[in-house]
Amino acid sequence: MNYxxxxxxxxxxxxxxxxxSILTVLGITIGIAAVICVVAIGKAGxxxxxxxxxxxxxxxxxxxxxxxxxxxxxxxxxxxxxxxLADGVAIxxxxxxxxxxxxxxxxxxxxxxxxxxxxxxxxxxxxxxFDIKRWFIDQGAAFSQDDVERSADVCVIGRTVRxxxxxxxxxIGKVMxxxxxxxxxxxxxxxxGLSVSGQDQDDTILMPYxxxxxxxxxxxxxxxxxxxxxxxxxxxxxxxxxxxxxxxxHHLRPEEEDDFNIRNPEDIIQAQLEASKTLTVLxxxxxxxxxxxxxxxxxxxxxxxxxxxxxxxGIRVAVGATEEAIQLQFLGExxxxxxxxxxxxxxxxxxxxxxxxxxxxxxxxxSVEAVIVAALFSVAVGVFFGYxxxxxxxxxxPIEALRYE
Amino acid sequence: MQTANQTELNGTVLPGNAVIRAExxxxxxxxxxxxxxxxxxxxxxxxxxxxxxIMGASGSGKSTFMNMLGCLDRPSSGRYxxxxxxxxKHDKRALAQIRNQKIGFVFQGFNLLARTTALxxxxxxxxxxKIEKAERQKRAVEALSLVGLADRMQxxxxxxxxxxxxxxxxxxxxxxxxxxxxxxEPTGNLDSxxxxxxxxxxxxxxxxxxxxxxxxxxxDIAQFAKRVLVFRDGKIRKDDLVPHRPRASEILKTLPTIDx
Numbered sequence: 001m002n003y004x005x006x007x008x009x010x011x012x013x014x015x016x017x018x019x020x021s022i023l024t025v026l027g028i029t030i031g032i033a034a035v036i037c038v039v040a041i042g043k044a045g046x047x048x049x050x051x052x053x054x055x056x057x058x059x060x061x062x063x064x065x066x067x068x069x070x071x072x073x074x075x076x077x078x079x080x081x082x083x084x085l086a087d088g089v090a091i092x093x094x095x096x097x098x099x100x101x102x103x104x105x106x107x108x109x110x111x112x113x114x115x116x117x118x119x120x121x122x123x124x125x126x127x128x129x130f131d132i133k134r135w136f137i138d139q140g141a142a143f144s145q146d147d148v149e150r151s152a153d154v155c156v157i158g159r160t161v162r163x164x165x166x167x168x169x170x171x172i173g174k175v176m177x178x179x180x181x182x183x184x185x186x187x188x189x190x191x192x193g194l195s196v197s198g199q200d201q202d203d204t205i206l207m208p209y210x211x212x213x214x215x216x217x218x219x220x221x222x223x224x225x226x227x228x229x230x231x232x233x234x235x236x237x238x239x240x241x242x243x244x245x246x247x248x249x250h251h252l253r254p255e256e257e258d259d260f261n262i263r264n265p266e267d268i269i270q271a272q273l274e275a276s277k278t279l280t281v282l283x284x285x286x287x288x289x290x291x292x293x294x295x296x297x298x299x300x301x302x303x304x305x306x307x308x309x310x311x312x313x314g315i316r317v318a319v320g321a322t323e324e325a326i327q328l329q330f331l332g333e334x335x336x337x338x339x340x341x342x343x344x345x346x347x348x349x350x351x352x353x354x355x356x357x358x359x360x361x362x363x364x365x366x367s368v369e370a371v372i373v374a375a376l377f378s379v380a381v382g383v384f385f386g387y388x389x390x391x392x393x394x395x396x397x398p399i400e401a402l403r404y405e
Numbered sequence: 406m407q408t409a410n411q412t413e414l415n416g417t418v419l420p421g422n423a424v425i426r427a428e429x430x431x432x433x434x435x436x437x438x439x440x441x442x443x444x445x446x447x448x449x450x451x452x453x454x455x456x457x458x459i460m461g462a463s464g465s466g467k468s469t470f471m472n473m474l475g476c477l478d479r480p481s482s483g484r485y486x487x488x489x490x491x492x493x494k495h496d497k498r499a500l501a502q503i504r505n506q507k508i509g510f511v512f513q514g515f516n517l518l519a520r521t522t523a524l525x526x527x528x529x530x531x532x533x534x535k536i537e538k539a540e541r542q543k544r545a546v547e548a549l550s551l552v553g554l555a556d557r558m559q560x561x562x563x564x565x566x567x568x569x570x571x572x573x574x575x576x577x578x579x580x581x582x583x584x585x586x587x588x589x590e591p592t593g594n595l596d597s598x599x600x601x602x603x604x605x606x607x608x609x610x611x612x613x614x615x616x617x618x619x620x621x622x623x624x625d626i627a628q629f630a631k632r633v634l635v636f637r638d639g640k641i642r643k644d645d646l647v648p649h650r651p652r653a654s655e656i657l658k659t660l661p662t663i664d665x
Contacts (some may be wrong), residue, residue: 002532002535002536009532012520012521016520275528311516314516317501318475318477318510318512319577320501320504320505320506320533320534321501321505322502322531323498343552378485399472399478402512402516
């Protein structure tokens with residue numbers, strides 16, 4: 001049997017009915033393009049959520065000073081003054097699942113430089129904060145443990161603050177005023193963008209917590225303790241252990257409520273990630289339906305083609321074509337149709353997802369797997385939906401077929 | 406040349422052996438409740454280089470017999486030996502190979518593939534044989550030259566007259582160098598002059614040693630063969646040699662040309 005010759009016959013047959021072939025191919029093209037677009041969009045969505053997760057911090061455990069009811073009067077969050085530096089030290093020393101700890105005292109304040117001023121949030125933190133939040137220095141350097149011990153008047157500023165206060169000027173080494181305190185800018189932060197709740201995270205200045213506690217806030221208690229657990233899986237248990245430790249340290253009786261909150265912002269984002277994954281799978285399933293419809297289109301056209309070419313099949317069988325040869329010829333046609341459809345689909349899919357990416361300003365990444373899967377899938381569609389018509393053709397009785405008008 | 410190649414290809418055949426030997430062939434068809442007896446015991450021998458015409462009314466069993474000779478159908482009982490090999494028990498795949506290698510078909514309606522050149526149409530049977538690409542084309546060119554269409558190789562069926570199309574069909578039948586040429590009403594769709602032209606090709610090929618079996622219902626056409634069989638009710642009723650066989654090439658001279 002001559003395979004090249006058979007495939008050539010198949011190709012010639014398809015080119016004979018150009019319009020019909022194109023329309024048939026269109027079904028597969030749309031199906032494949034839809035699947036590729038959906039996968040690309042889904043992946044981009046997931047990448048965004050994952051980026052947020054990453055933004056949040058390194059296995060982030062967040063302990064917040066809590067509300068407490070004192071004689072029936074409830075204080076609301078941050079109402080207690082029981083969360084102190086020693087708590088942070090104890091957590092760091094006594095809970096092996098937690099690898100780094102930074103105290104956090106924050107508030108909002110007016111900052112002034114030259115003829116510019118700005119109202120921003122400040123945070124008093126330790127140098128570990130940069131690692132815990134995965135927040136990296138752009139220019140200059142972070143302040144050091146030494147700065148913390150000396151309560152040095154230094155700060156690291158976010159991108160928004162830099163842009164508003166300094167404009168194009170290089171802020172490193174400049175002294176600005178944080179309310180009344182002259183404070184040297186030692187570094188700037190890389191932008192982090194908006195938080196999950198939509199706040200501008202770059203509108204902030206970071207200072208040693210000692211400086212904030214002594215010179216700005218003048219209070220010995222902390223607003224938060226921010227920690228990094230050793231692994232992602234350890235986050236939950238580390239939080240529970242920290243809670244137990246704090247209850248013990250704060251001498252809370254079993255019936256009393258916590259005077260702090262363990263926050264799990266990761267949970268929310270994880271849930272978003274799950275939802276986005278589910279949605280992607282759902283959309284792929286819907287897009288796959290169009291592929292099946294395209295496949296049925298191929299089957300339909302192939303059946304018509306077999307009927308139309310009954311005589312041709314009769315001739316081929318009469319001159320010595322075996323059942324397999326006839327089957328291969330018609331399978332060749334349907335696979336060619338679906339392959340061409342698949343190739344065009346990949347092209348339109350890539351183009352489409354690029355356009356969607358441009359419109360939504362999402363980082364689109366083309367996955368090679370999606371393209372390979374699409375190619376394989378289109379071949380599978382061709383074989384699956386071409387098999388029945390090809391089988392039908394191969395089983396034609398040549399005597400009847402030759403007589404067919 | 407054709408004959409020389411043929412004996413090379415089918416070297417096992419002893420000279421004088423029958424190319425076709427049918428022994429008491431029967432064929433029944435089950436049509437619902439009724440059983441149709443299409444062939445009722447046909448026995449026959451056809452020698453190498455014979456030119457046999459089969460005649461008979463429709464329903465006489467001649468088409469059934471033809472299909473059997475062409476290995477498109479199998480007898481219900483009896484034996485059919487093609488070049489000494491009993492093919493009546495062969496499976497479908499083996500029959501396909503025999504059709505491909507040993508039998509050349511010419512049909513009434515030409516049955517060429519549309520929008521396919523004469524050369525490609527002629528090449529069709531080689532597609533199903535184990536032949537190299539270059540050899541395939543060489544054979545197709547050869548076969549087309551043999552039927553006098555060397556200058557029409559790149560023409561499509563739609564660009565050719567009925568006679569030319571039928572000659573392409575003959576070339577296609579010859580391309581795998583078969584043992585027999587089976588023609589089923591080859592002149593059925595042709596005018597009288599073109600019919601004689603095709604018969605000229607057949608006589609010419611037969612002179613070169615090709616065995617030809619021809620089904621026709623036209624008495625005039627049957628006269629061009631060497632031997633005429635008449636079928637009736639599934640049996641051979643008459644088996645005669647043609648006494649004064651006309652030469653198609655002679656008759657053509659007496660017929661008006663198309664231009665007249």
